[in-house]
Amino acid sequence: MKFGVMGTGAVGKALASKLATLGHDVMVGTREPDNESARAWIASSGCDLRLGSFADAAAFGQTLISCTAGITSIDVLRSCSNRDLAGKVLIDVSNPLDLSRGLHSPTLTICNDDSLGETIQRQFPELRVVKALNTCNNQVMVDPGRVPGDHDLFIAGNDAAAKEQVCDLLRSFGWRSVLDLGDITAARGTEGLMLIWLRLLARYGNADFNYKIVRAGQEARS
Amino acid sequence: MKFGVMGTGAVGKALASKLATLGHDVMVGTREPDNESARAWIASSGCDLRLGSFADAAAFGQTLISCTAGITSIDVLRSCSNRDLAGKVLIDVSNPLDLSRGLHSPTLTICNDDSLGETIQRQFPELRVVKALNTCNNQVMVDPGRVPGDHDLFIAGNDAAAKEQVCDLLRSFGWRSVLDLGDITAARGTEGLMLIWLRLLARYGNADFNYKIVRAGQEARS
Numbered sequence: 526m527k528f529g530v531m532g533t534g535a536v537g538k539a540l541a542s543k544l545a546t547l548g549h550d551v552m553v554g555t556r557e558p559d560n561e562s563a564r565a566w567i568a569s570s571g572c573d574l575r576l577g578s579f580a581d582a583a584a585f586g587q588t589l590i591s592c593t594a595g596i597t598s599i600d601v602l603r604s605c606s607n608r609d610l611a612g613k614v615l616i617d618v619s620n621p622l623d624l625s626r627g628l629h630s631p632t633l634t635i636c637n638d639d640s641l642g643e644t645i646q647r648q649f650p651e652l653r654v655v656k657a658l659n660t661c662n663n664q665v666m667v668d669p670g671r672v673p674g675d676h677d678l679f680i681a682g683n684d685a686a687a688k689e690q691v692c693d694l695l696r697s698f699g700w701r702s703v704l705d706l707g708d709i710t711a712a713r714g715t716e717g718l719m720l721i722w723l724r725l726l727a728r729y730g731n732a733d734f735n736y737k738i739v740r741a742g743q744e745a746r747s
Numbered sequence: 748m749k750f751g752v753m754g755t756g757a758v759g760k761a762l763a764s765k766l767a768t769l770g771h772d773v774m775v776g777t778r779e780p781d782n783e784s785a786r787a788w789i790a791s792s793g794c795d796l797r798l799g800s801f802a803d804a805a806a807f808g809q810t811l812i813s814c815t816a817g818i819t820s821i822d823v824l825r826s827c828s829n830r831d832l833a834g835k836v837l838i839d840v841s842n843p844l845d846l847s848r849g850l851h852s853p854t855l856t857i858c859n860d861d862s863l864g865e866t867i868q869r870q871f872p873e874l875r876v877v878k879a880l881n882t883c884n885n886q887v888m889v890d891p892g893r894v895p896g897d898h899d900l901f902i903a904g905n906d907a908a909a910k911e912q913v914c915d916l917l918r919s920f921g922w923r924s925v926l927d928l929g930d931i932t933a934a935r936g937t938e939g940l941m942l943i944w945l946r947l948l949a950r951y952g953n954a955d956f957n958y959k960i961v962r963a964g965q966e967a968r969s
Binding site for chain 1: 851852854855858859860893894895896897898901926927928929932933935936937939940942943944945946947949950951953955956957958959960961962963964
């Protein structure tokens with residue numbers, strides 16, 4: 526499948542490389558497609574990746590992945606043609622995180638009675654937004670086996686077929702347990718996890734961890 | 748030890764009964780100590796519990812537990828004498844939850860750059876506040892074995908000795924894994940879990956679940 530990956534940060538790089546490794550056609554969208562560091566990364570990635578503007582990547586991808594910084598996600602999508610967004614699944618991986626007061630005092634720019642996932646869905650109703658992969662580190666996203674045993678990924682979205690498609694993709698990444706939390710308003714809960722995730726990161730000193738929901742009646746899996 | 752348990756809701760009842768069962772002396776604080784339903788519950792509880800005003804319970808307890816509705820916690824503590832709070836450990840179990848828009852649209856009255864735990868600590872600096880037990884159902888709180896296998900409880904607070912004392916109490920409840928997330932500002936993360944907890948409740952249809960942080964290097968425990 527053809528993917529448009531918005532963003533050349535650590536998350537965009539990890540996802541674009543993983544998708545290419547799995548045989549997908551990937552264009553990475555960036556603010557300045559001519560910038561040296563993005564071109565150097567593409568050249569050194571060992572993957573067959575294309576680089577373009579955000580609008581180019583939106584036009585290229587059959588499925589889009591939003592992994593720019595959360596505070597810029599809306600502006601990035603506004604720079605794309607509505608025609609290139611219409612009907613497409615957009616996986617929203619970003620969190621509306623404000624770290625201006627330091628890692629120890631993270632805040633969210635949208636939270637509680639709203640979320641970034643909902644905001645994107647509301648402002649771009651032609652997209653089929655699925656919130657996913659925003660609750661773990663980028664290395665775990667594309668290689669869940671870095672965290673041993675059973676652990677969960679949360680997804681949310683209004684479109685059942687879009688969620689099913691995203692689940693298939695996640696399974697191809699190695700995810701064995703994907704918990705569908707319902708409509709896109711559930712992104713309030715998963716984006717809100719950032720506040721505890723950063724505390725756990727501080728406690729453990731590395732990002733190789735993830736959540737598992739343990740419950741009665743659950744069968745042990747090897 | 749003598750405990751003052753603030754609140755006669757499901758959480759207060761569960762904690763007061765558990766403490767009495769473990770041999771502690773417990774006074775349950777309520778707004779109207781003469782109200783029939785609280786007296787009837789005490790009589791039918793099978794536990795040796797005292798009932799009093801919030802101020803009575805604060806005076807009685809060597810350790811206090813706040814489990815009134817989060818939106819009233821501050822007013823309840825204001826109704827107590829500062830002299831009866833000074834130097835005491837207060838375990839803050841409540842969440843600043845507003846369900847006025849329904850279970851599906853929960854919001855927090857304090858969140859993101861503040862929390863109820865911090866607000867209590869700030870407004871009552873004479874207390875040694877430990878945020879704990881606010882991330883699971885009241886039945887799981889006092890009987891963690893309802894959820895099989897390993898799972899975690901999160902605590903936060905500024906006073907290391909107070910947290911150690913609370914950890915000992917939690918171990919006596921049956922908790923095997925208590926994760927200290929640091930100072931009381933970490934309550935932003937644990938109170939924020941309410942937003943995903945209610946979605947998980949909706950998904951599973953019961954509250955017998957809890958979080959486990961899975962990570963590399965962790966040893967399997969039976």
